[in-house]
Amino acid sequence: MTLEHPSSPRHVIMTAGPHEIVIQSNPLVMGVLNVTPDSFSDGGTFVTVEQAVDHARQMQAEGADIIDIGAESSRPGAHPIDEREELRRLIPVVEAVREAVSLPISVDTTKAAVARSAIQAGAAIVNDISALQGDPLMAQLVAETGVAVVLMHMQGTPQTMQQSPRYGNVVEEVMAFLQQRAQVAIACGIRPSQIVLDPGFGFGKLQEHNLRMLAEFDAFTTLGYPVLAGVSRKQFIGNVIRRPVHEREFGNAGAVAVAVLKGAHIIRVHDVRAMKDTATVVSAISRHARSSVEVSNA
Ligand code: HH2
Numbered sequence: 001m002t003l004e005h006p007s008s009p010r011h012v013i014m015t016a017g018p019h020e021i022v023i024q025s026n027p028l029v030m031g032v033l034n035v036t037p038d039s040f041s042d043g044g045t046f047v048t049v050e051q052a053v054d055h056a057r058q059m060q061a062e063g064a065d066i067i068d069i070g071a072e073s074s075r076p077g078a079h080p081i082d083e084r085e086e087l088r089r090l091i092p093v094v095e096a097v098r099e100a101v102s103l104p105i106s107v108d109t110t111k112a113a114v115a116r117s118a119i120q121a122g123a124a125i126v127n128d129i130s131a132l133q134g135d136p137l138m139a140q141l142v143a144e145t146g147v148a149v150v151l152m153h154m155q156g157t158p159q160t161m162q163q164s165p166r167y168g169n170v171v172e173e174v175m176a177f178l179q180q181r182a183q184v185a186i187a188c189g190i191r192p193s194q195i196v197l198d199p200g201f202g203f204g205k206l207q208e209h210n211l212r213m214l215a216e217f218d219a220f221t222t223l224g225y226p227v228l229a230g231v232s233r234k235q236f237i238g239n240v241i242r243r244p245v246h247e248r249e250f251g252n253a254g255a256v257a258v259a260v261l262k263g264a265h266i267i268r269v270h271d272v273r274a275m276k277d278t279a280t281v282v283s284a285i286s287r288h289a290r291s292s293v294e295v296s297n298a
Pocket of ligand 1: 034040070075108150152198229230231
């Protein structure tokens with residue numbers, strides 16, 4: 001990560017395989033493309049290659065900066081799928097999306113063999129919700145290929161994580177974990193500019209933990225890496241507004257606004273157009289905070 005402007009902590013350059021991804025005053029929008037039958041909000045909607053490509057094109061047109069393709073649901077209680085099934089669902093979609101859109105592609109997987117095939121098919125980012133703990137070969141693959149990697153915090157596994165999450169201080173514990181996983185990544189030969197951190201909203205967190213992490217999101221940005229916020233349509237938003245998953249767009253906007261105001265570098269979202277507008281307005285307001293106005297007038 002290279003800091004371009006010391007007064008604006010969001011200014012960073014990420015390396016992701018062949019891409020140099022510049023994050024400036026607006027956060028990047030990562031559009032979610034789940035090619036699963038069972039994802040919690042869009043399962044079964046984009047299962048054919050054609051449907052997936054159409055949706056990727058639409059997200060690009062709506063202002064997405066990255067397309068994150070996932071073939072295995074990680075919702076609480078989801079059943080894991082084997083490598084063959086994940087490859088079967090994912091790789092034709094990565095290949096077709098690579099042809100159809102010009103954006104960097106991220107793959108949401110914890111399996112090194114799946115990530116390797118996806119990188120060969122054109123993916124530039126591995127979104128690893130196990131933070132390199134799920135497969136002993138993943139760190140080496142990322143180091144070797146130079147792709148970017150998202151290291152996410154999760155307490156437990158998707159099968160068990162919501163049974164009894166426990167923390168003393170959730171923000172401090174998640175920060176310590178992310179820092180330790182970044183150190184492990186670097187020890188394995190991954191460059192700091194390849195690393196993105198993510199506190200993992202909804203992954204082994206109670207309502208109070210999710211809200212606390214969002215309220216104190218700026219703490220995660222002090223670790224020195226770009227930070228991703230994945231709040232989109234999640235249950236903790238539904239719990240506040242008491243609405244089902246497809247009626248949470250305005251609730252999402254509230255959560256995304258706070259994440260952006262508190263320095264998120266990347267927002268992972270399903271509703272690209274609405275969340276891009278939300279992030280753009282919040283970023284414009286942030287640029288007029290007293291300290292940045294003083295610096296830009298100096
Ligand atoms: N959330 C989900 C999946 N992958 N990756 C990162 N880095 N951060 C997240 O918060 C995150 C993630 C869950 O959302 P979704 O992909 O919509 O659902 P499902 O896991 O059911 O496919």
